[in-house]
Every structure is written in C-alpha cells, then in structure tokens.
Amino acid sequence: MRRLETDVLVIGGGSTGTGVLRDAAMRGFRTLLVERGDLATGTTGRFHGLLHSGGRYVVKDPRAARECIHENRILRRIAADCIEDTGGLFVTTPLDDPAYADRFVAACRETGVPCEEIPVAEALRREPRLNPRISRAFVVPDAAIDSWKTVWATVRSAQEHGGEVLPYHEVLRLLVEDGAVRGAVVRDHRGGEDLEIRAAFTINAAGAWAGRIARMAGCEVEVIPGKGIMIAMNHRLVNTVVNRCEMPSDGDIIVPIRTVSVIGTTDVRVADPDRWEIEPAEVQAMLDAGENLVPGFRRARALRAWGGVRPLYQERKAADTRDVTRAHTLLDHRARDGVERFLTITGGKFCTFRRMAEETVDAMCAQLGVEARCRTAEEPLPDSEEARYYWLGARVADREATLLEDQLICECEMVPRRKLEAAIRRRRTADLDDLRRSLRLGMGPCQGGFCMYRATGILHRELGLEAPRANRALLDFLQERWKGVRPVLYGDQLRQARLDDWIFQGLLDVEHLPTARPAEVARG
C-alpha cells in the first residue's frame, strides 16, 4: 500500500470540503482533500444555483438568514466571476397567504436582509412572464451562482497555496490510534491501488455522507438526507430569481442560470443518500408550482431533472426535514466523543460554505494551538480578482474571438474544440460526464445529441485510448444523461430525445459497439 503524509486531511470534495482545503492551505497547512467521485458531484453540483440573499429564511430560520446575507456579500466580492447578478424578487402569488408579506418585511428588517417593495406593475415590467395576478413584489439581493465554477476556482486557489486534491478516492477506513484520528485508508477508483494517508488532523466534510465517515471513528452522527428535486427549463423564463413570498415550500423558486432556468425544489427525507428516485408525482408538483409562478410553464420545454440530498444535522429525529435548521453544525469530536484530531462539519448551505470552512479551520487551529488568521474572505478566487460579475454574453464574446480558428463542439453551450482538448489533457479523464461538469458540454437543449459523438472522437484521440474504452465512455454518458432526461420526457424534449435515438441508435448503432467493461472506463 502506498503512503502519503499531510498536515490536514479533508474528506469530501463538495463546496464545504474544498472551502476547508482552501482555508487550511491559505493558513499554511499542508492539506490534502479526498473525494469518492469527481469534485462537486454530491450535493454541491446538484442544487438550483441560487446565491441566497437570506430572504428565503428570514421568517423561518433567522440565523440561517443572517449567515446568508453576510456570506452573500463576501461571495459577491471574492467569487464575482462565478456569480451572475440577476437580483431577486419575492412575489405574493394567488396561492400565497397575503399576510405573510408583512411578516417577511419585518423579518428582513430584523435580520438585515435588504428588501424593497416595488409596485406589481414594475415587477411585471421587469419579468413579463410572471403570473399577472401577483399582489405584492419585493426586491432582494439574490443572484445566480455556478457551483461547479465556484468549486473549481476554490480548488485552484487552494492549489496555489499548496493544497492538493485526490478525486475518485474513497475513504475505506479511518486510522484511529490511541483515541485520535491519524488519517485514512482510501481506495483509488481509477488506479485501483489503496493508499494510506497519515494526517495530523482529519476534517470530515462529507455532507450527507458525514455520518458514515464519523462512524468509522466510532462517533455517532445523525445526518438526515433531505432530497430536493429540480428541473431545468430550456431557456430563461425569468431573468431575475423569483421566489414565492410564503413560508418555504415545494417549487417556490425559479433561478435563471446560464442559458436555462431552474425550478426547485422539494424536501423529502430519504433513508440513504445514495438510493432515491425522482418520482413522477414530484415532477408534476414542480410543474404545477411553475405554472403558478409563470403561467404556461407546462408548455415550456423541460430539459432535465435532477435531485440532491441536503445534509441536515440533528441530534434528535425530525419528520419534515425542512423544519431542521439550515444553519450548519460543527462537531468537536474531542468534546463530544473523546476522539482527538477529528472534526465534522455538516449541514449548512452552498452559500455559507466559506464561513463553514472558516469556523472549522478556526476550531482546528484552536485544538492544535496554532495561531493563523483566516483570509478567505479577503483574497478573491482566481478570475474574480477584478470583482466583475459573470454575464450571459461571456461565451459568445469568447467564441467571437476565435470564430475562424476553432471548431465549436457543443453548439448549445458554445464549447470550442481547443477548450475541450485542454480540459481532457488537464484532467486526464476518460469520463465524458467529468468534462460535462468542467465545461458545461452537453448541458443545452440537445443534451449532448451532437457534441457527445464529437467529444468521444476527440477524447479517443487526445488520450490515445483504446477504442473499446472510448466507446464505453460514450455509452456511460448516454446512460447518465438518460437519468436526467427520463423524468421529463414530454413535448419538445421527447421529440429531441427521439432525434437523439435516431442519431445514436439509428445512425451510429451504438448498441453494437465493442466496449470495455464498465470498471475500466473511469480510468483515464
């Protein structure tokens, strides 16, 4: 078994884990992060992309609201390139309790979430597709944030400070010696060889999976996985984040992000964060909710549905997971369980990942007796130095610059060939889904119908793969994509899916490709 040594081992490659990696690396610790899959594939990459103003929580969970607006301001400064400043609206729809709006305004004032009421006519002028029967409208500083981009930028920053990441490395067991966690044994899902990582301190940032990791050190931690589903519509039905002005409920938010808009979400307690399905009734409920906010929603084209599992920590059991606080929890296992050199950070939200990391690393420093100040709120992430927000036209502008010299591989998301080739070389991955997340390849209306054949050919060539492995990568991608489109196959998207059937099955005959066994595929 290979061995590695590090100061800090971080378990979990979502926003929280990568935030901890960056924070600890910036404070001078040798820090290593392990993630069982690709970065941001757990809960982080599976939310709607809303940078909360805190408005959603002002009435129900004031602590979470205060944290949100505080971090919202910091992220706008340090992660501007990952944020599109869409602004947000809270609107009272015909289905909402009209009395809630006044409570909302009062709670915004109390928690410090900026909120300004505008005339309904003005709200409809800004968002003409909104339900014309709304009775009140409030402007808040919501925004859209790209979770993948934020995680990649956070990791790049961490790497600049010496941090390292090992994706596709799953923790098999923690090394527990003399009442302290001394690292972990991990399995490399791509190379196959197990690796022993010895660490002076271990931080469990495994989110909805944190209970499993904590149990490996004998600590009982109950994290309730709360499933939320989302549906991406094929264009921006609204250009402002739109929230129902009501207590948090299903389908109460539409977020315009990149070229799509996402409606979310639900909240259902599940037993296992790895085993759950998107139920047809959930999809129908989401479409009804969309219809309430934007009439005609059902006739618009749904691209893809997905779900994520929120990690909700609670010492006692709760039935409706939405009643559990959205604020985060830091567990000091020395005080709680008598286990040294081990912290668990769980709960919380994407928007507060930086703060969660700060508190965690502060606690670690305190335990280790090290004095080092957190600087993550001051130093911008790479590409965000100029504090300029991302704008929708950025890809067109990029494309214009190389219009004659480069090929467009994914027309929907405007991914040029050189960018794809560079990503393949940089990531050394033979997994098209990894490239999808890195580049948004295949995320548009055709869901990879055209670009995936092209990308397979380029992948095969760039990595010098054997043909059966390239073929397997394509088939795996088609299966992965099917998971997302299957729950929303109707109308124009079903028609699109049939075109894709004609291309992949009819024309290319992928069903009869010689393939490598599934296990061999992921190994770039």
Add this chain to the structure above:
Amino acid sequence: MSTSRGEGTRGRIGHRVPGRGPGPGRGRGMRDVVVIGAGVAGLAAAIRLAEAGLSVEVVAKGVGATHLAAAVVDVLGYAPGRVDSPAEALPAFVRDHPDHPYARLGPERIAEALSWFRGRVAELGYRGGLQRNLLLPSALGVPRPTALAPATMAEGDLRGGGRIVVVGFRALKDLHPRLLAENLALADVPGGRVEARAAEVALDLGAADLGAVALARRMEDPEVRKELLTELEPAVADGEAVAFPAVLGLDDAPGIWAELRGALGRPVFEVPTLPPSVPGIRLFRALRHALRRAGGRLTMGAEVVGAETGNGRVTAVLTRTGSRAVRHAARWFVLATGGVGGGGVGSDSTGAFRERVLGLPLRFLPPEGPPFLPGYLGAHPAARVGVAVDERMRPLGPDDAPALENVVAAGATIGGAEPWREKSGEGISIATGYAAAGTVLAEVG
C-alpha cells in the same frame, strides 16, 4: 368543425392532365390527393399517385427526417440479433410482431415497394437487395446492416473483410476517422477480418469548422478534388479501399464518386456523418425531382393547422404559412407527418399523446407505469406509439374499423415499430407509402 364542401362534387377523378390540374390556389379547387408530410413516406406515396395521373399536392412544415438519415434503405437489421437476410427473416418477424407495420404489408409488398423505389431514384444507383443485408460502417465503425445503399456508399460493404483507409478532414467534426477505423478493425463481420487505419488530409479549406454540407459544396470544385487527390495518392496503400465522410458533393455525387474511384483505381465509399446528412439531402432532392417529373406539387413551409371533417371523411386541411392560411381540399389524404420524432405525434406534460393533424386515436400507448425504463438502451413502453392501420393503410378508429373513409397513413405516423433499433425506418416508410398510394389508386382508378 364540419363542412359539406366537396361532398357534392364526388365523381370521376384522375381525369386531369398530370401536373396541369387547376390547383387549389388560395383555397379554390380540389386535388385528387393531398399528402401531408415530405419525408420518404409522403414523397413515395405522392410520386406513385402522381405517376398514375392523379393531381397531387404535398404540404409539409419542413423537409422531414430525410435530411437527418443516411439515405441507406434499412428494411430489417436486427431482430434482435443481426439479420443476414431480410427476405428470409421477414416471415418469422411478422409472425412474432403482429402489431408491426410489416405485419400489415407482408414480405411481397415490401419487396415490390423497394423495387419500385429503386426505379424512382435511379440516378442514385441503389445497390443491394432483400436477399442479403449489406454491412456498412457507421461513423463509429459499427458494421450496420442495411438492405440498399446508394452507389457512393455500397462499396463499404464489410462482408468478406478487407483493408480500408478512412480519410478524415480536420475541419469536419462530424466524423472521427481514427475511432471509426479502430472500431472497424474490431468489427465482427462474416468471411474475413477488416484491417483499417485513418489518414487525415491537411487540405486547406479556409475554415476550421466546416459542416458536412459546406464541405460537400467545396468538393464540387474540381480544383479542391485535384488537391485532395494529390495529397491522397501517396497516402493510400496497395489493396486498400478508401472511405470518405459522406461529403462527396451535393449535386453530382455519383459523378464525383466515379471520378475519385477512377483516379485512385480502387473501391471508394462514403460513410454517413452526423446530421445534416449530405446523402439524405441528395435523396430528398431525387424524390422531389421524381415528384415534379410526375406532375406533383410540393408546398413547403406549410404547417397543417386544422382539418375539415364530416360524415367520416376529411374534406380539406388548412395550412398556415406565416400569417397566410390556405385551404387544401382533396378527395383523399395521405397522413405522413411522422411519429414522435417527426412531429406527427405530440405529447404533453401529463404524459398524454396526440395525433396532431386529425386527432386520430393512438395505439401502442404505454400501459400503467413508467413510459420509459431506467436503462437508456431498453425497450421503452412508450417507444412504439402511433396510429394503427389495416392492410390498406387506413388508420383504425377505436372500434378497429377505419377511422376515416378517405385517409391513409404512411411512415412513422404508424406505430408498432422501433425503427431506430430494428434498423427498419426507410423500409417501413417506402413500403407503407407505396401501399397507401395503392389504396387510393384502387379506390379512384
């Protein structure tokens, strides 16, 4: 909606000089037949009817799926194992698939339709037949069984094995020669092994990103072909057949193919790229030409938005082009609007399906439960939705009797098949189009 228009004018039809009919103009006059849809099925039906002397108008929203398909004629490729001989496999296939359109047609009518089709597009020089499927490489290098292929593709038949060099153009992203060649070398083909390699030509085409259609136009320039040959001649080894992406010209592909074949002194063939398909466009043009030659009329950009029906008959369909509405009256209507993919069958967010032009009852609907299975390549319960027809291609109503007296259906509008899996799309389209026309001819002849 119901009008009696047309009811009183029933009488002998087919008496007009082909192509000289008064035409409906802006809703005036009456044709013998209006065909809705300009895919292979609609055009096949229209050509047969026009050639018999009827006045025929094809109205279509767009060009149909022809521009997406490879222009090969699949009849039966998998059932579910790879089919060597469609002629031998069809009797058992229709026995096992009593709901399949082929079960309504029977093997003889399929063979008759195919032989008729070859004569209509003789300039494309279709090769092959129902006795033995050709095995032509897909753009991924899968040996794909098909019954007929145009002359420019037919020499790609992999049966018996052989040596192939796959020519690629860097500017064309829709065919990747290396992956194609490597997969070909792994292909399971009868009678020998395939040896294949890729050769990329550095031809300066003036752009980094050329679609297949743009590249096909460049190939029509003799200077470009000369340069291509200069580069290729030293790169091609003895005994190798030469595979090109299917971009060997739009207007005179057989001529360009023959020229390259002659200059290289060896078999040359095209491999279909991702859509838009250059061979598909050639096939569409050949069919359109055959229709016009026979005096038929083709109106594109005319989406059918309504129909007038009464007494179990359709009297007219209404199309809209921009803001202009036009009424198309006829004695017979051929419904060739396509299935879910082509747009003839729509669906909504509740999961309900609908035949979009006439509201015909749909069959092969998914039973209770999920319409689509978790595995992408599975046999999905909702895959075969479409109308059901009798032996004469008349769509059936809820009572299994013909739904409308003067309507026949053709192509993917007819359910009961999974052509993209079976590799049966063009076979179904040509044979049902031919048979649908036969019904009209028998009634009015």
